[in-house]
Amino acid sequence: MKKYWAIFKLQLANGLAYPGEFIGRSLMILPFMWIFYQLWRVTFEASASTEINGLTLQHTLWYLVIAEVIELSRPRVANTISDAVKDGSIAHILSKPYSFLGYHYSSSMADTVFRALLNLVLGGGMAWLLVGPPPSLWGFVVVLPLLLGAWALNYCIAALIGLLAFWVEDISAFQWIYQKLAFILGGLLIPLNFYPTWLRTIAEALPFSAMTYAPASLFVSPTLNGFLTAAGLQLLWLLLFVGGLGLLYRRSVTVLTVNGG
Amino acid sequence: MAAITVRGLVKTFQTKRKAAGLGGSLRSLFQPEYATVEAVRGISFEMEPGELLGFIGPNGAGKSTTIKMLTGILHPTAGEAEVLGYCPWRERQKLAHQIGTVFGQRPQLWYHLPALDTFILFGKIYDLSDAETRRRIDLLAEAFEIRDLLETPVRKLSLGQRMRCEVAASLLHRPKLLLLDEPSIGLDVVAKQHIRDAIRTMSREEGVGVLLTSHDAGDLEALCHRVIIVHHGQIVYQDKVSNLKRKFLTRKTVEVRYAGEVRQDFRLEGMRTLKTGRYGVKLEFDTQQTPADAVLARLSAAGTLVDITISDPPLEEVIARIYESAATEVG
Numbered sequence: 023m024k025k026y027w028a029i030f031k032l033q034l035a036n037g038l039a040y041p042g043e044f045i046g047r048s049l050m051i052l053p054f055m056w057i058f059y060q061l062w063r064v065t066f067e068a069s070a071s072t073e074i075n076g077l078t079l080q081h082t083l084w085y086l087v088i089a090e091v092i093e094l095s096r097p098r099v100a101n102t103i104s105d106a107v108k109d110g111s112i113a114h115i116l117s118k119p120y121s122f123l124g125y126h127y128s129s130s131m132a133d134t135v136f137r138a139l140l141n142l143v144l145g146g147g148m149a150w151l152l153v154g155p156p157p158s159l160w161g162f163v164v165v166l167p168l169l170l171g172a173w174a175l176n177y178c179i180a181a182l183i184g185l186l187a188f189w190v191e192d193i194s195a196f197q198w199i200y201q202k203l204a205f206i207l208g209g210l211l212i213p214l215n216f217y218p219t220w221l222r223t224i225a226e227a228l229p230f231s232a233m234t235y236a237p238a239s240l241f242v243s244p245t246l247n248g249f250l251t252a253a254g255l256q257l258l259w260l261l262l263f264v265g266g267l268g269l270l271y272r273r274s275v276t277v278l279t280v281n282g283g
Numbered sequence: 284m285a286a287i288t289v290r291g292l293v294k295t296f297q298t299k300r301k302a303a304g305l306g307g308s309l310r311s312l313f314q315p316e317y318a319t320v321e322a323v324r325g326i327s328f329e330m331e332p333g334e335l336l337g338f339i340g341p342n343g344a345g346k347s348t349t350i351k352m353l354t355g356i357l358h359p360t361a362g363e364a365e366v367l368g369y370c371p372w373r374e375r376q377k378l379a380h381q382i383g384t385v386f387g388q389r390p391q392l393w394y395h396l397p398a399l400d401t402f403i404l405f406g407k408i409y410d411l412s413d414a415e416t417r418r419r420i421d422l423l424a425e426a427f428e429i430r431d432l433l434e435t436p437v438r439k440l441s442l443g444q445r446m447r448c449e450v451a452a453s454l455l456h457r458p459k460l461l462l463l464d465e466p467s468i469g470l471d472v473v474a475k476q477h478i479r480d481a482i483r484t485m486s487r488e489e490g491v492g493v494l495l496t497s498h499d500a501g502d503l504e505a506l507c508h509r510v511i512i513v514h515h516g517q518i519v520y521q522d523k524v525s526n527l528k529r530k531f532l533t534r535k536t537v538e539v540r541y542a543g544e545v546r547q548d549f550r551l552e553g554m555r556t557l558k559t560g561r562y563g564v565k566l567e568f569d570t571q572q573t574p575a576d577a578v579l580a581r582l583s584a585a586g587t588l589v590d591i592t593i594s595d596p597p598l599e600e601v602i603a604r605i606y607e608s609a610a611t612e613v614g
Binding site: 024025028029032035036039040109110111112113114116117118119120121191275276277278279 | 296299351354355356357358372375376377379380382384386388389390391393395396400401403404407408409410436
């Protein structure tokens, strides 16, 4: 574990080498939150009620803060793996005594934690100004473990897509599909509470909701039952994806050809 | 026990073929065509512990592919290999503890951070104590003359400085074997010399074996005991560097300068005039055809000698001749 912790810390230091770039990218959450606020304020005004399907404007905006934090800071490991295969730098990772997937998990989580903190401060600060404080302080207790689960799931899926680079030259189509599915079925733009029942049932049965909807909705309305269900669901999906990732990795390394000799 | 044993190693892979232009792109969408590339075609050799072995060949000869199989990065299509008692591709992580690697064209140092950060990280990765890591950094900083460079971000180092740090980092955990893939690529003469000196010193002092690939014969001459020459994925020559020189360095160049003006015809069987001047001459001869003493006798008879230089042709030339003869045999 010591080596993975060291990789995590060094990647964190690497991120700090260019703080401007990280902060600049995190500023994106400000216009997002402003647009969401305007959109949902008009929607709530039009419905002439303070609550739609159990969510107030304050709930909705804080839900969106957490959903955006998860999305904007998720481990972007698909491109990292794909680039390492294409430019041959994978040789260095594979010639060291650590697990390839463990190395990428540690280094991508460093970026994730860094981005998440910045996005939470900026996005949360803006939401606080617009609709007031988070609905419940318990939300922070509940959301932390669920965030780790969400990112682990995100990592597994992104790494699965990244490993496809061992076979195909360009993985961007797979990334595009995954991102759009995560947007729609994860409840990134609209909380699943507002979906028709049939679509919500489908979405809740898929891993995307365990990554975005579950942590974000429990942040605004924390319950022990809800937390246990979400954590159980994340664990189930994780077991499935970790198994799949392990299998695909073992297959991938046997077909690797390193570009440039 | 040999440090490396390789038997019948083969690596083939498929590459997509596509005709030029939009038509070609469309055709390859529906009817993709693949070509099989045989990068390594049945290589077998052994390397003794502590040996300095050069793996020389032109671009695309299969050198890097072989070294990547020996580090466990690539899985071979066929054949067997044992490196320090491990099968590289089945026991990659165990083997990684015992070897150091440098892939000249791909940096392992973290680009935006000082090299010292990567050294400390490697200490953790190879399970060294903090005190041992510090001791090793100290020793390597001295051997590779990098003490003043360690705290500079790697991106700000020159290529020669970076390569010295790269090789030093690969030795941090006291590996038994160093696998260097093109360690001198792109370096100027002085930087090459620096790297070679440091590798030679560390190999001698720590008993570390070195397998290096290069297409620079200078690396071979300066560092290696033995050489394996590969061409088109096959070994075309393997022997001690001294034997290679003896067998193939029979062509000598001799340059003489006289005290006074000379007007002589130096023609002798097996001797070729390269350059003539009023006070001297430059000739080439083959020791197998013309004994050196006959050449010297002829030259000294022509006048009073004030200077004489006899030199071997560059090793590049020798290796080029071996490639050519191998290509003729293969072709």
